[in-house]
Amino acid sequence: MSRKLSLAAVTFALTATTSLAATDITWWHGMAGRNGEVINEVAQKFNASQSACALTPVSKGTYEEALASGIAAFRAGEQPNILQVFDAGAATIINAKGAVIPAEDLITKAGYAFDRNAFIDGVRYFYADAEGKFVGMPFNSSAPIMYINDEALKKAGVEAPKTWEEFEAIAPKLKEAGYIPLVQSQLTWQFTENFFSRNNIQFATNNNGYDSVVDTKLKVTDPNLEMMFEKLKTWKDQGYFAFYGAGWNDNQKVFEEGKAALWIGSSGSFGGLQKTATMPFSATFLPYWGSIKGAGTNSFIGGAALFAMSGKSDEENKCVADFFQFLTSPEIQYFYHKSTGYVAITKAAYELAEKDGYYKEKPVAEVGIKQLLLPAGEWSKGYRLGFYPQIREIMEREYGRIFSGEATVKDALETIEKEGNELLARFAKTAG
Amino acid sequence: MRGTSGREGQQAPAKRVQFSSPFLPYLFLAPQLAIILVFFYWPSVQAVQSSFYLEDPFGFGSTFVGLTNYTDVLKSTEYLGIARFTAVFTALVTFFALATGLLLAVKADGVIRGNAADKTLLIWVYAIAPPVAGLIGMMFFNQHIGPMVELARWFGWDIKVGLDYSDTAFAMIVVSVWKQIPYNFIFFLSGLQGIPVSVREAATLDCRSELRRFWTVTLPLLAPTAFFLLIINTTYALFDTFGVIDVMVKDKAANNPITLVYKVYMDGFRGSDLGGSSAQSVILMLVVLVLTVFQFRFIERRVHYN
Numbered sequence: 238m239s240r241k242l243s244l245a246a247v248t249f250a251l252t253a254t255t256s257l258a259a260t261d262i263t264w265w266h267g268m269a270g271r272n273g274e275v276i277n278e279v280a281q282k283f284n285a286s287q288s289a290c291a292l293t294p295v296s297k298g299t300y301e302e303a304l305a306s307g308i309a310a311f312r313a314g315e316q317p318n319i320l321q322v323f324d325a326g327a328a329t330i331i332n333a334k335g336a337v338i339p340a341e342d343l344i345t346k347a348g349y350a351f352d353r354n355a356f357i358d359g360v361r362y363f364y365a366d367a368e369g370k371f372v373g374m375p376f377n378s379s380a381p382i383m384y385i386n387d388e389a390l391k392k393a394g395v396e397a398p399k400t401w402e403e404f405e406a407i408a409p410k411l412k413e414a415g416y417i418p419l420v421q422s423q424l425t426w427q428f429t430e431n432f433f434s435r436n437n438i439q440f441a442t443n444n445n446g447y448d449s450v451v452d453t454k455l456k457v458t459d460p461n462l463e464m465m466f467e468k469l470k471t472w473k474d475q476g477y478f479a480f481y482g483a484g485w486n487d488n489q490k491v492f493e494e495g496k497a498a499l500w501i502g503s504s505g506s507f508g509g510l511q512k513t514a515t516m517p518f519s520a521t522f523l524p525y526w527g528s529i530k531g532a533g534t535n536s537f538i539g540g541a542a543l544f545a546m547s548g549k550s551d552e553e554n555k556c557v558a559d560f561f562q563f564l565t566s567p568e569i570q571y572f573y574h575k576s577t578g579y580v581a582i583t584k585a586a587y588e589l590a591e592k593d594g595y596y597k598e599k600p601v602a603e604v605g606i607k608q609l610l611l612p613a614g615e616w617s618k619g620y621r622l623g624f625y626p627q628i629r630e631i632m633e634r635e636y637g638r639i640f641s642g643e644a645t646v647k648d649a650l651e652t653i654e655k656e657g658n659e660l661l662a663r664f665a666k667t668a669g
Numbered sequence: 670m671r672g673t674s675g676r677e678g679q680q681a682p683a684k685r686v687q688f689s690s691p692f693l694p695y696l697f698l699a700p701q702l703a704i705i706l707v708f709f710y711w712p713s714v715q716a717v718q719s720s721f722y723l724e725d726p727f728g729f730g731s732t733f734v735g736l737t738n739y740t741d742v743l744k745s746t747e748y749l750g751i752a753r754f755t756a757v758f759t760a761l762v763t764f765f766a767l768a769t770g771l772l773l774a775v776k777a778d779g780v781i782r783g784n785a786a787d788k789t790l791l792i793w794v795y796a797i798a799p800p801v802a803g804l805i806g807m808m809f810f811n812q813h814i815g816p817m818v819e820l821a822r823w824f825g826w827d828i829k830v831g832l833d834y835s836d837t838a839f840a841m842i843v844v845s846v847w848k849q850i851p852y853n854f855i856f857f858l859s860g861l862q863g864i865p866v867s868v869r870e871a872a873t874l875d876c877r878s879e880l881r882r883f884w885t886v887t888l889p890l891l892a893p894t895a896f897f898l899l900i901i902n903t904t905y906a907l908f909d910t911f912g913v914i915d916v917m918v919k920d921k922a923a924n925n926p927i928t929l930v931y932k933v934y935m936d937g938f939r940g941s942d943l944g945g946s947s948a949q950s951v952i953l954m955l956v957v958l959v960l961t962v963f964q965f966r967f968i969e970r971r972v973h974y975n
Contacts, residue, residue, distance in 0.1 A: 299920060305938045312728045329941060333727040481812060482831035483923035490813055627940035630922065637924030641833050656747070663741075663942070666732065667725040 259291040262556045265310075266296060266321040267303030267541070271509050272377070275576045282572075283563050290556035300541060301626060304329065307546070311336060316546040318557050321376065323541040324426075325625045327364055330544055331372050332450060332623060332668045337544045338554065339366070340374040340561060347558030355565075359535050359609030360582045363619040364542040367447055373542030374561045377579040379505035380536045380605040381427040383524065387517045389416040389498035397499075397519075400527040401468065404499075408477035411498045419478045420492055421501035422485045424636045425629045426539060427523065428501075429457065430620065432465055435525040436532040437614030441661075446621040450665045453622065455657045457632075458650050461529055466646040470639055480640045483633040504605025505540060507578025520601040522608045534614035540579060571595075580606040623664025628657045713954065720948040726941035738948035748932065748949075755907070755928040758842060762906035765846045767898060770853025771891075775883070777854070778861040788858070795851035803916045806844030810917075817843075831918070837925040841917055845910045853898055860894035861887070892972045900964055907957070929953055 268276055273296050280294045297303040300323035307320040308329075320337075322330050330337060344351045353361060353369065359380075364373035385397050393414035398404040404419065411418040421427050433440040438461055443453040472478035479497070481487040492500035495516040501523060502510070510518065525532040543564075545557045563569060570586030573579060575595065581587045587606060590596065596603040622628065635653050638644035644652070688694050720738050724731035742748050781787040797805075809817040810830040817840075821828040830840045864887065872886040888895075911930050918925045922935060929949065937946030 301920070301939050305941065308726050308941055329726055333725060333729060335729060336727040480832070483921035484831065484919045487812060487831065487919075624940060624942060627936065627942065630935065630940070633921055633923040635924070637832065641829075641924060643834065643924065659741075660942075663723065663945075666723050666734075667730075667944075 259289055260552045260556050261291050261293065262318040262553050262560070264292060264294045264319040264321070264543070264560075265303055265307055265317040266294060267298060267300040267323065268321070268377070269296060269298070271512075272505070272577050275508075275573065278576070279564070279569065279573060282569065283560055286563065287559065290559055292556070292560055300326070304626070311546060311548075314548065316548065318546060318549055318553055319560070320544050320546055321541045322373065322544055324363065324537070324539050325629055327373065327542070328446065328450075328621045328623045328625055328664075331364070331366065331621070332664075335547060337372065338547050339370055339372045340543070340545060341371040343545050343554055343558045344561055347555050347562075349558065349562050355583050355585065357580075357582060357584055357587060357606065357610060358613060359538050363538045373544045374564070375538065375540075375582045376543045376564070377505060377540040377573075377577065378538045378582050378609070379503045379540040379579050380608045381423075381431050381501055381523045381539060382504050382520050382604045382608060383522065384492060384500045384502050384506070384510065384601075385519045385521060386416070386492065386495060386498045386500075387519055388495065389414060389516075392416075393498070397521050398524055399522070401465075401524050402527050404524055405468075405472075405477075408472065408475075412476055414498075416498040417476075417479045417491060417496055419472065419499045419501075420481070420488050420497045422488045422503075424483075425632045428465060428469070429462070429632060431523060431536045431539075432462055433459075433620075434537045434614075434617040435523055435534060436461060436529045437534040437616050438462075438529070439616050440620050441622060445616065445619065446623075446661075447619070450623055450661075450668045453661050453665070455622075455628070455654050455661070457654050457657070458647075461526070463646055463650055465526075466636070466639060466650070470646060473640060483637060503539060503578075504602075504608075505577060505579045507599075507601055507605075508576060509578075518601070520604045522604065522611075531614060533611070534617040535609055535611035537617065537619055538609060574602070578602060578605070580609060622661060623668060624660040627660055628653075631656050631660075716947045716950050716954075718947075719943055720951045721944075723944045726943070731944075734944065738944045739952070742945065742948050742952065751927060751929055751932050754838070754926045758838070758845075758910075758926070758928060759903060759906040761842050762845045762849070762910065763899065763902040765842070766849040766853055766902050766905075767895070769846065770850050770898075771857050771895075773850065773854050774857035774861055775887075777858055792851070792855050792858075795855055800912050800916070802848045803844060803913045806840075806847055806913070807916045810840040810844070831923075831925060834924055834926055837917065841910070841914060841926065844917070845906065845913050848913065849902060849905055853902065856894050856898055857891065860891045864890050896964075896968060896972045899968070900961075903960065903964075904957075907953075929956075 264276075264280065266273075266276055276294050276296075280292045283292050284290075295317070297306045300321075303320065304322055304326045307316065307322070310316045320330075341351050341353075351371075353371065356375065360375045360378055362369070364375055365371050383397070389411060390397060393407065393410040393416070395407040395410050398407060408418040430440065432438075438459060439445065439456055441453055441455050443449050443451075446453045469478055473480055479491065481491065489500065489502060489506070491497045492502075493510070493513045493515060495514075507520075523536060543561070545554065545561075549557075565583055567583065567585040567589045570581045570583055571589050571593070574581040574586065574590060581590055590602075632653050635644060635649035639646055639649050719731075721733060721735060722731040723734045723738070777791055781791070809815050810828070812818060812830060812832070815830075818828050818830070828836045828839070830837050868886065868890070872882050876882050876885070907928070908930050910928065911934070914927055914931050918927065922931070927935070930953065933946050933949045933953065936942045936949065940946075
């Protein structure tokens with residue numbers, strides 16, 4: 238008890254001294270491991286760069302937990318200044334008018350100029366409103382890319398595939414060479430959402446949900462998506478694809494150990510993979526189908542954005558704007574890009590990394606950003622779907638059923654569409 | 670044994686105690702009542718209230734929707750499937766945790782009667798924190814390094830926890846039972862050791878069959894302990910296995926089995942659907958209410974405390 242008391246006293250003393258000197262702001266995030274450490278480093282850099290504001294980052298667990306804590310805290314009036322929200326949660330927070338101050342308004346109000354065109358194309362649309370105004374500040378941005386076990390491809394004497402047709406052609410050779418040809422880590426993000434973006438196919442009505450929440454419907458019974466999952470199922474049966482469940486790491490592990498030839502991961506996996514991979518690796522774009530007309534467009538931006546929560550004093554908001562400004566500076570972007578593998582979000586930062594020769598040294602680091610910079614198609618800008626974290630859970634369940642043989646691809650996709658549409662209708666009621 | 674021996678002590682003398690002021694007993698009860706009110710009744714009332722509303726996650730507006738949240742939930746085949754699994758899971762976990770605990774206690778009782786050191790050695794497993802136990806259990810079933818997976822392979826069973834519904838269910842039940850055994854063991858053991866030696870000796874004289882003695886003498890004398898454990902184990906299987914399930918599905922339930930409580934968490938905390946998950950928690954409250962009434966009405970009648 239006395240230990241607790243003295244701890245409280247120390248904390249109080251600490252906060253008392255800092256609050257005399259600076260405005261305290263907090264930042265809740267959902268990052269762990271190396272990526273969590275880098276967040277602390279970014280905060281330290283910000284605190285060292287000026288004296289008016291003191292930023293404290295707090296890890297809230299996973300992305301989902303960070304969003305849930307942020308919502309609970311907001312309802313209790315105890316929200317942090319900055320909340321990190323992942324791609325799938327974007328609709329939840331952006332549709333809650335009044336929960337956040339749009340990043341663009343916050344920054345211009347603090348007296349800074351805001352140039353939307355400074356951001357790379359793939360980043361610009363995802364966390365913005367229908368008029369293109371930035372609501373969230375893109376932060377850790379990633380793209381689903383394909384990592385390559387160089388040894389495996391050499392041994393099999395094949396080249397990395399650009400399309401799924403090419404993969405089908407080399408898969409038997411990879412298997413013969415003693416490798417699992419393909420693994421992936423997130424069927425929702427990599428084989429659903431970004432299946433639609435890379436192949437330029439509509440994901441949901443109402444302009445992928447951007448135009449309105451009312452009557453938005455999923456289009457996951459699309460015959461092309463059905464074909465993709467039929468293929469995955471066949472590949473699994475033939476031993477060309479292995480599936481270890483919905484957990485990200487269970488699937489990544491096989492690649493790290495050098496047992497798999499190709500792994501669909503995130504550009505943000507690069508930082509960690511450099512430490513954990515037991516073999517030399519490279520990376521390339523997420524494959525698309527050559528047979529689909531107009532395919533090969535850029536992918537949706539993944540990862541998360543930072544949102545400035547409302548209900549805070551002007552002083553604190555000014556500090557948040559300062560921090561956003563600091564965060565988008567080329568130097569910090571480059572530092573973050575280098576430390577984590579998440580892509581640089583501004584053109585200036587990308588150029589800085591290029592000029593510095595970073596991509597000559599680490600070509601893998603450029604793959605994600607290059608994929609985001611590919612020509613955009615009509616359906617590759619983003620999606621805005623309410624209760625989407627729950628819809629993803631339905632997808633995970635149904636995809637699991639496909640691979641365990643409990644459901645056919647057709648039935649699974651129909652279930653996702655039916656239950657997903659019910660959730661979208663529910664969300665429309667809450668938002669309306 | 671605390672729960673039951675406390676009851677025994679209370680029964681006769683309780684009525685004779687006189688308080689000088691009629692308010693005094695309430696004063697003594699006040700802290701407990703305050704805790705119950707703040708932590709049990711208030712949230713329950715809120716849950717009931719929000720189960721009739723459809724609310725946006727951030728709490729900006731809520732619409733009264735009547736019973737829609739309930740009908741939506743009860744119409745969902747998914748929810749009914751989870752309810753079915755929860756029932757089977759609870760029954761199996763309760764049965765095996767009690768049976769194994771009792772078996773171990775009976776065997777240990779014969780050996781360690783009065784030996785404090787042996788008793789402590791057998792009981793100290795209980796001191797392992799539940800989440801740690803869950804994690805250890807999960808490691809046994811890890812699809813890459815789990816020894817249980819290896820073991821199953823020897824018998825030609827390719828167990829795939831996290832991928833196959835029934836394999837995951839099996840692992841969940843094993844880990845949940847395993848985690849609860851020490852608890853049941855302690856209570857059964859002390860229950861057994863509380864049976865007077867004279868009674869046992871008399872029984873031995875009357876009947877030679879050890880098994881029959883167990884059914885006719887030991888078990889009825891253990892009934893208060895068993896009843897108490899039945900309730901504790903049922904609630905454990907229904908609610909406290911949350912941690913095991915969470916560790917097991919690693920945050921992604923996918924096509925794995927989950928219990929009703931986990932579903933409430935998924936929809937409410939992860940999916941931010943407060944109305945829907947409130948309705949689910951009210952349904953759970955009703956289930957518990959029915960279960961409690963059933964247990965005390967029908968089972969407790971057959972339990973003799975003296």
